[in-house]
Amino acid sequence: MLKKISFTVNGKALSLEIDIRESLLEVLRTRLGFTGVKKGCGVGECGACTVLIDGTPIDSCIYLAVWAEGKSITTIEGVASKDGELSKVQQAFVEEGAIQCGFCTPGLVLTTTALAESGKEYTREELKRELSGHFCRCTGYNNILKAAEKSLKPEEHQCACGHHGEK
Amino acid sequence: MAFSVVGKSVQRVDAVAKVTGKAKYTDDFYERDMLVGKILRSPYAHAKVKKIDVSKAKALPGVEAVLTYWDVPHLKFATAGHPYALDPSHRDKEDRFILTDKARFVGDAVAAVVATDELIAQQALQLIEVEYEVLEALTTPEKALGEGAPLIHEDCERNILAARGYHIGDVEASFAESDYVIEGEYETSIVQHCHLENHISYARQDSDGRIIIVSSTQIPHITRRIVAQALGLPWGRVRVLKPYIGGGFGNKQDVCVEPLNAAMTLAVGGRPVKLELSREECMIDTRTRHAFKFKMKTGVSKAGKLKGIQIEAISNTGAYASHGHSIAMSAGTKFRPLYAFESIKYDPVTVYTNLPAAGAMRGYGVPQIQFALESHIEDIVNKLGFDPIEFRRRNLAGVGYVDPLSKNKVYSNGLAECITKGKELIRWEEKQAGYSRQSGDRRRGLGLACFAYASGTHPVGLELSGARIVLNQDGSVQLQIGATEIGQGSDTVFAQMAAEVLGLPMDMVHVISTQDTDITPFDTGAYASRQTYIAGMAVKKAALEVKEKILNFVWGMTDIPAEMLDLKEQNVVYKHSGEVVLPLAEVAMHTYYDTVFAQPITSDTSNNARVNAMSFGVTFAEVEIDLKTGKIEVKEIFNVHDSGKIINPKLAEGQVHGGVSMGIGYALSEQMLFDEETGKPLNNNLLDYKLPTIMDTPDIGVAFVETEEPSGAFGVKSLGEPPAISPAPAIRNAVLAATGVKFNRLPMNPQRVFEKFKQAGLI
Incomplete structure (x- = not known):
C-alpha cells in the first residue's frame, strides 16, 4: 500500500509516496539518495543508521517511514554548513x-x-x-x-x- | 633523519569525505533498476541436497532468475585471498562451488534468487522446495576426527585439511637437558570480525559483456581472478572496483559473495544485481576466527632459560578450507623470533567441521597461539618462582636472530625497550607491592604478554605492490596504488611518503582511493599488515623516479646538473643552499606544453619485496575482578609497539586502540555459540554476540619504541594486526596474578569466571 508523506529533510520540505512497509532508512537512502545514512544491521543493534528526528537520535532502520510524517529529519548530509564548513x-x-x-x-x-x-x-x-x-x-x-x-x-x-x- | 611530512600526525586524506557522509561505499552506488539477489540457506549442518524444485519460485511475479548447483559452473575454486601461485603445490585448497549440492554448515548456500525487490526475493526463497538427506553434524574437531565420522569433503581423510608441522633441533634432547619440563593446555573461541559494513557487492555486465563488480573487498585484484576461475572465464573479462570499505579485519581477504553475484548477473542478461548479506548472514556465511586447542610442553633450565618447546595444535577450520592450512602455519611461524628456543616441535592439525568456515582475521592464527604461549610462559614463571618480566626479557631472541626455516633475519628489535616502557607506564613495581596480600571480593592484578609478528608474507607468498604517480600541470601529483584502504589509513600514509620525497604539502598529493582492476596498479591487497611496508616501498620508488625525472627535466631547462638540485616546498631548489631555481608548477607546465621538450612526467613501478621485517610489542594490563559476579574489569592497559618508524602517530595510535579493543573482546566477552548437536548458530547477531561497546572499553594507553628498520621505506614495520595479539593473554595473566586461578580457555566471561571461582573454592 502506498501512502503520501510530507516531512523535512535537512531543512528541505518534501512530499513523496512511499510503501507503508518501508523503513525511514530505505526511503532516505534509495528514494532520496542520502547515502550517508549507513546500514550496519537493519535491526537497531549497531547505530550506524542514526538520524535526528526532531533533534532526537533514532535508528532509522527500525523507524517506519510513515512515522516521519510532519517530522524534521537531519542526516549527516545536513550537518555541515551549506558552503561546506564542518560543524x-x-x-x-x-x-x-x-x-x-x-x-x-x-x-x-x-x-x-x-x-x-x-x-x-x-x-x-x-x-x-x-x-x-x-x-x-x-x-x-x-x-x-x-x-x-x-x-x-x-x-x-x-x-x-x-x-x-x-x- | 628529519622528515617534514613523514612522522607527522597529518589529517586523514578521507576524513572530510567520511565525516560529511560523502564517502561512497558499495551500497551507495545504487542504480535505479538494480535487481536484488538473495540466498537460500541450508537449515542442516551436514546434508546432501537430494532434489530441488524451483518451479513455484520461478513462477512468482518479479522473480527474474533462480539458481541452484545445477545452474552454475562446476569448477571448484578456493576463496582465500592469496596471490596466485605458479607452483600448483602452493595453491589454496579448491573445495567450493558457487552453490553447493551438499550443505556443510547451517547457512550453506544451496540456491539463490534474483528478483525485482528484496521482499519478492525473500518470498521466492520460501517457495523453493528442497529435499535433503541429513548427515551427522560434526560440530567439533574431536567428532570430525572420530573413527567412522562421515567425510565433510570426500577427498580429505579423517576430515583433515592439513597437518604440516616442523621440527627445529631435537626437542627430546632439550627436554632431557632441562631441569624442568612443564605442560599446559589452552583453548581459544570462535569469534567474528564484526566490521560495521556487512559483505556486499553488486555486479552487472558492460556493453562488451565484461562482468563489472563493485565490492566491499580487501583484495580487488585477487577477487577478479577468483571470480573468473569460479565462472571459467578469462581473467580479463572481469573488472572489480573497490570503493570505500566499512572495515574488514581479514574477513574481506576472502572471496565470499562475488562469484555468486557474478553468476546472478549472467543469469539475468547482465542487468545489475545487488547481493548484500544481512548481519545474521554475514556472521555465519563469511568467515570466523579459527578456534584452536593447544598442548604445550616446555623445557626450562634452573637459570630460567627456555630450552625446547613442543606444541600440538588442533585448529577448527569449519566447513571450507579458506585460509585454514595457512593460518595453522602462520601460528607456528610468527612466534619464533620472540624467544630463543633451542628446539621447537610444532604439530598442527587443521580439521574440517560442520560449522561456518573460519578464515583470516586480524593476527592470522597468532592471537590464538600467543594466548596459549604467553599463558604457558606465565604458568612456568609461576611454578618456578621467576619474575615474569625478567624471565621474558632473559629469553628474548633479539636482533640478529635468523629463522632456521625461513632464513629470515631480524634487523631491528625494540622489544626489550618496549617491556621497560610498558612496565613504567603501568607503574608495575609500585602497584605490585600493593597487590601482594589481598582479601575481600574485589581483587586486582597485573599481567603482561609479548608478541612477535611479520610484515607481509615473504617468503611464503608473493609480496608485490604497484604504485603510479603522475605530475599534474599545477605541480600536484596523482598517486595511485593497488594497496587497499579499508579504514586503517593506508591512503594517508602513502600520500605522506609521496609528499615527503617530492617536497609537497599533503593537499598537493591526490590519492585515488577507489581501486579499479582495469586501472589501478597491481597489488595483492590489504592483509598480513603488509601495505605500509610493501606498498610503501613501491610509493617511495615511484616518487623517487618522478623526482629524478623532474630534476633531469630542469637540467634540460636550466643547464643546472640534476645532482645539484632538490625538491622543497613545491620548488626546485639548489641542494646545497636551498635557493629556489624554479617553482615546480612552472616546470610542470613545461613538461606538458613546451613545444619542443614536452613529455609529461609519470612513474609506474612496483615493489617485489623479498624481505620481511619482524615487529614486536607487549601488553601490560591491570584488572579488577569482582569475585561475587565473575566480572573482570580492565582498569589500565598499555600496548607498547616496535613497528619501526611511525609514519603517522595519530593513525598508528588509532590502529592500536582498535586492536586492543578487539583483544579485550577476545579476552572477556566474544564467542560464537553453536548448538552442539545440530550446529545451529545461537548468537549470530550484534545483540547476543557480545561485541565491546564504548562502555566496556577502558582508556587504552599506547606507546611506540621507534627502531630503524633498514628493509622498510622510511624504516617502517607492520602495525595493522599486532595490537590485537597480546591483550588477551596479558589480561589472563593479570587475572591469574589477582586470584591464583588459571583461565586457559577464552573468553573469560562472567559466567565462566564465576563457575571457575566456585570450583576453585574462592566463592
Missing part, C-alpha cells in the same frame, strides 16, 4: 582521529550533535552511556570519546594573543 562536532571527529573506516561515523556525529545541542553537561561516564548505542570496530572508541568531549566543551577563548581558554 564543531565534525571538526572534533576529524581532529581527534575518531574516524577510521567511517561507517559508524555519520551516526556517531549525529548523536554527538544532539548531545551538543541539548546544552546539557555530561560526565565522561554519562557521555559513554549516551554513545553506547553505536558500535565501532575500528577505533576502540577512545578517540570517539575524545571527539565527543571536545564537541561538548564550551567555545574556548581564542585571540591573537596566543592564549587559549581562561587565563
